[in-house]
Amino acid sequence: MDVHCTTCGEPWDIYHLRHDAIFETDLSHAEAKAWTELSPKIKLLDRYRGKFREIGYEFGNSILNVIRCPACPKDAQPDPDKAALKATIVEILGDDEDGIAATMEDHGL
Numbered sequence: 057m058d059v060h061c062t063t064c065g066e067p068w069d070i071y072h073l074r075h076d077a078i079f080e081t082d083l084s085h086a087e088a089k090a091w092t093e094l095s096p097k098i099k100l101l102d103r104y105r106g107k108f109r110e111i112g113y114e115f116g117n118s119i120l121n122v123i124r125c126p127a128c129p130k131d132a133q134p135d136p137d138k139a140a141l142k143a144t145i146v147e148i149l150g151d152d153e154d155g156i157a158a159t160m161e162d163h164g165l
Contacts, residue, residue, distance in 0.1 A: 057157050060122070061122045062165075064124075068122055073122070074120075075092050077113065078107075096119065096151045112124065116143055116146060142165050
């Protein structure tokens with residue numbers, strides 16, 4: 057199942073975002089592995105957001121709400137309508153990552 061970047065439309069596999077992308081950061085293997093077990097809200101603490109930003113990712117309020125990704129052109133801006141829709145989906149579904157992923161995939165987001 058894929059979700060798409062709000063800025064460039066690149067599809068991202070949800071398994072990769074939830075379990076693999078963290079290993080692309082400079083965190084130790086042990087810390088990255090521990091991150092995969094954290095609750096969805098803790099996964100997006102400022103420290104982790106910074107690590108993801110260093111490798112080109114920016115997320116909304118869920119790891120599945122990709123605002124910017126490594127494939128984005130430097131000057132590209134997120135689509136405001138998609139950003140608002142995705143933020144609403146995350147707000148309504150909260151920590152239900154499977155529901156978020158399914159809803160976003162159903163709507164090509």
